[in-house]
Amino acid sequence: MNIKIAFFSLARTTFFMPSAEENFKKSCDMLKGIFNNISIPEELLTSPEMLSEFADTLPQQDLIIYQCSTFVGGEFVTELTRRFNCPIVVWAVREPSIDGGRLKLNSLTGAFSAGNSIRMQGHQHEFVFGNPEEETVITKLRKIGSAVEMTKKLRNLVIGVIGSQPQGFGFGNIDEAKLSGTFGTRIVRTEAASIMNKASTYSNEEIAKALDELKSRTEGYDKMPEENLQKYARLRRSYEDFIEETGAGAVASRCWPDFFTGFGAPVCAVLSMLNDNGIAASCETDIGGVISMFIGAGFSGEATYFGDPVAVDEKCDSIVYWHCGAGASTLANDKEGSKLGVHPNRKIGPTMEFGLKSGGVTVLRLGKDRDGFRMFIFKGEALEEPQKFFGTSVTVRPEGGKAAEKIAEFVRDGWEPHFVVAYGDVTEEIKTMCSLLGIKVLKY
Known part of the structure; x- marks a missing residue:
């Protein structure tokens, strides 16, 4: 993980030090x-002076792990909040024995003292309970680290926004001041016309790589008209140059009608290839959507899917997420593969045509509410189901089923009509990240 972490393990020598020392080493x-x-300090820190001496050796950190090896008072953690402007994990270990005898560590009470002090000072903190050899402790610390790393990535993220939202799709826009204030993320903008103008300038040699990439990742390449492939490759190269020039790590792009009417080609396959290559890319200029894709991909380690909730399939108690044809080719069901086709409405290609692979998923959405940002999440299962409509689609059964009831909740709660499907269970990482950023979470 690309974050700086400092471990402070605190103890008072009036408690049972052999157990405290053993937990510290482990x-x-x-x-x-x-x-x-x-x-990591060379030994347990048993006084505020020892804590200060160790802290003096450190630069600013991204995360502090504050372990109460025994009970310690709030003066220890107050010194850390005075020095460091970063989240703190308060960690309490278990009592060695509960046998009617001496209270040997009283670590948990120390954690309460620290948590109270941190909250009253307005700092962010998380809590871990258990001994260092416990898998739940290891897993939680790893997930907290991932969440902190994601907040750092978001602070450094540049989103390339190409064009504006189509009429009626204003839900995809985000106030740039609020975006920067909450995440640190910034936006660079260009017009769709600029992308198209640049696309027209490339030589055949300059677009050859884009053609080879598409051919190697899809089926049906040889059936696509040469003119369409050439236009695709020119757009692909133009997007690539825009990303390189701006340092964008994600792209929210205009698609219809501009690229159909102005260039005679869709951008669906372009966005697919970007997602394959680790650049989160949404269509219909959905900025909240592409941030959700960036978060989901960062936590899951693979491309995510961006789609509309278009149907409830009662036969399998599931929600069908669909879009015109911009799904990452790496997400295609292995049995069908990633096929090229034409846009279902405009009848121009190349677009992606496939049903997505099966597996456990997390559905998420960074949304807007009247009082700021909010996060949508639910766990589910992407089913082994065929492509449901022209374009790309995935059929997701929510954990616990009741798909129709879930959909009713989503609409009543006023969620935007674009969602992101990330493979794997990344709900805890998202919840921790949102806690650190002060974003409310609605888990369904």
């Missing part, structure tokens, strides 16, 4: 196995 070994850039 914690150090475990943390070194998870994080590649972690600063």
